[in-house]
Amino acid sequence: MNQKPLRAWLRRLLPDASNVTPREWLRAAIGGCLAVGLVCFACLHLFGADLALRLAAPFAASSVLIFAVASSPVAQPWAVLGGNLVAAAIGMAVGHWVHAPLLAAPLAFGLTLLCLQALRCLHPPSCAVALAVALGGRLFAEQGWHLMIPVLLGSLLLVLTAMLFHNLTGTPYPRKLAQTASGPHLTADPLPGTRIGFSEVDLDQALAEFGGVVDVTRDDLQRLLQLTEKHALRRSMGGLRAARIMSRDLRTIAPQAPASEAWRLLELHHLKALPVLDEQQRLVGILTLSDLLRHAAGTLPRSLAERFRARREVPVSRLMSHPVRCVTVDTPVVELVSQLSDQGLHCLPVLDDSGHLVGIVSQSDLIAALYRNWLQDLQPPPVWQLAG
Numbered sequence: 001m002n003q004k005p006l007r008a009w010l011r012r013l014l015p016d017a018s019n020v021t022p023r024e025w026l027r028a029a030i031g032g033c034l035a036v037g038l039v040c041f042a043c044l045h046l047f048g049a050d051l052a053l054r055l056a057a058p059f060a061a062s063s064v065l066i067f068a069v070a071s072s073p074v075a076q077p078w079a080v081l082g083g084n085l086v087a088a089a090i091g092m093a094v095g096h097w098v099h100a101p102l103l104a105a106p107l108a109f110g111l112t113l114l115c116l117q118a119l120r121c122l123h124p125p126s127c128a129v130a131l132a133v134a135l136g137g138r139l140f141a142e143q144g145w146h147l148m149i150p151v152l153l154g155s156l157l158l159v160l161t162a163m164l165f166h167n168l169t170g171t172p173y174p175r176k177l178a179q180t181a182s183g184p185h186l187t188a189d190p191l192p193g194t195r196i197g198f199s200e201v202d203l204d205q206a207l208a209e210f211g212g213v214v215d216v217t218r219d220d221l222q223r224l225l226q227l228t229e230k231h232a233l234r235r236s237m238g239g240l241r242a243a244r245i246m247s248r249d250l251r252t253i254a255p256q257a258p259a260s261e262a263w264r265l266l267e268l269h270h271l272k273a274l275p276v277l278d279e280q281q282r283l284v285g286i287l288t289l290s291d292l293l294r295h296a297a298g299t300l301p302r303s304l305a306e307r308f309r310a311r312r313e314v315p316v317s318r319l320m321s322h323p324v325r326c327v328t329v330d331t332p333v334v335e336l337v338s339q340l341s342d343q344g345l346h347c348l349p350v351l352d353d354s355g356h357l358v359g360i361v362s363q364s365d366l367i368a369a370l371y372r373n374w375l376q377d378l379q380p381p382p383v384w385q386l387a388g
Helices: 004-011 022-049 049-068 077-097 103-120 124-134 138-168 200-210 218-236 261-268 287-298 306-311 333-341 362-379 383-387
Strands: 275-279 283-288 347-351 357-362
Touching: 004 306, 022 049, 049 077, 049 138, 049 287, 049 383, 077 103, 077 124, 077 138, 103 124, 103 261, 138 261, 261 275, 275 357, 283 287, 283 347, 333 347, 333 357, 357 362
Parallel strands: none
Antiparallel strands: 275 283, 347 357
């Protein structure tokens, strides 16, 4: 008998490797303890011990989702608030009309699950709320529709505590909706870095084809896939760093140099930017062609007095851009792609470990590096590999 299929099936019963750090486990546990303690304290003093203990278990289950898997769609505020309130209403209705527990329990569960999916507020602990209310007996029957108040209060406290705790500890909650990223040219075109990969239409079609529930928000899934593409590109390009592709024979200018000198250097060497170095050869700014054109457009002489004032040379320090976006010699080329394409930068100064300027990476340098990498991928394997 072949044991491989059986072993493969048994292996699927084992837990998957977790990418969550122990620090994140501790953070979620502390947040959940605070939230459950606050909800139990409020319900105990406002509505009594019996009702508080009946609702404590569903609220604790909600805390697991809100604090341990905060990126899940079932952990978002609308799912918690809407799910628990809808479940409580269904539980009250079922408990009022159906008195047989064996019939009330599955009926409350099924109706709750159906309504939560239809209202897009699926929250698994809400089904426990529905069962707790439907099977609550005389205690919950006496509360009537006033039972919605402790359910609403507990859900609100959970959500508000999660918002405060998550954002204070550096985790956004609720998850932010993805906004259309506008490029530096303020046009409707997608960013250059996203034009070649998958599009939003591709993602929507893949989700529709998948069919099941994906336990992560659509925006987080898109971000995850983009990061996967980025790391795959980094692996395919190997250890290619900024030091390999940067220009080293640089033309620089001093802060006190006149603008006319900058114009001369840019025109002579066909450049678009000049690094500005102080007396200690430290990078203090960068002067681009746009900076000079902006200055020239703002100082067009119109009268004799303006022509006289325009003759005075303006120092580079008044025109340069600073602080300067820089990279290091060890920055991977993949990191340069987004900065030189999506962020609209034309060049990036490269600094060594001591902070001195050693090179500059331009868009032309990056294009040449990517082209060489593409040619290497097109080369056929050696003959000895084909023979093997």
